């Protein structure tokens with residue numbers, strides 16, 4: 001299976017976001033990972049739907065939008081209309097995960113669920129029919145540049161088994177580098193998010209291909 005790379009623009013130059021998105025598109029990114037943080041669910045504040053909408057004309061690639069906001073339901077429509085393709089929510093960020101996933105799909109978008117390092121894979125067991133992507137956080141959400149938490153590799157493996165032959169993507173986010181990427185793909189991940197490993201040194205194409213292994 002070929003791995004997809006979803007560079008996180010959290011590590012981009014925020015003063016030149018449109019150019020940065022075009023640059024990672026040209027460098028071979030498969031998806032564009034957009035980290036949305038509210039200063040409440042996570043201890044950091046990033047971008048909102050207006051920025052997603054402003055970036056939309058800069059690339060035709062899939063917008064992989066990672067919502068780290070609580071409550072999340074009131075904002076799903078705005079992110080859908082801003083041009084998101086995949087909308088991923090945290091399992092803990094709403095009271096009714098199944099309802100949230102249905103809401104995302106009601107706008108014709110792919111629905112993702114993200115699991116924090118301490119969250120067991122069992123939280124998705126009974127919603128698999130409503131899920132298009134599962135995102136395993138291999139750092140605690142909130143900041144780029146943190147170290148990969150190795151205990152998550154076993155979770156990726158268990159999720160891969162749970163998914164079976166369902167058409168669900170398995171994505172890993174946090175501390176993904178050319179060293180940790182092979183651990184994720186060997187365990188069954190098919191989408192890798194990387195911020196600092198893609199944007200370091202300005203060599204985006206080489207950095208992306210290094211992650212593909």
Ligand code: DX5
Pocket residue numbers: 008010011033035066139140141142143144145146173174175176193194195196197
């Ligand atoms: C963290 C974000 C990640 C982050 C990854 O909360 O969800 O997407 O940008 O950054 P790196 O790859 O630097 O760990």
Ligand code: ZN
Pocket residue numbers: 008033034035066173193
């Ligand atoms: Zn993310």
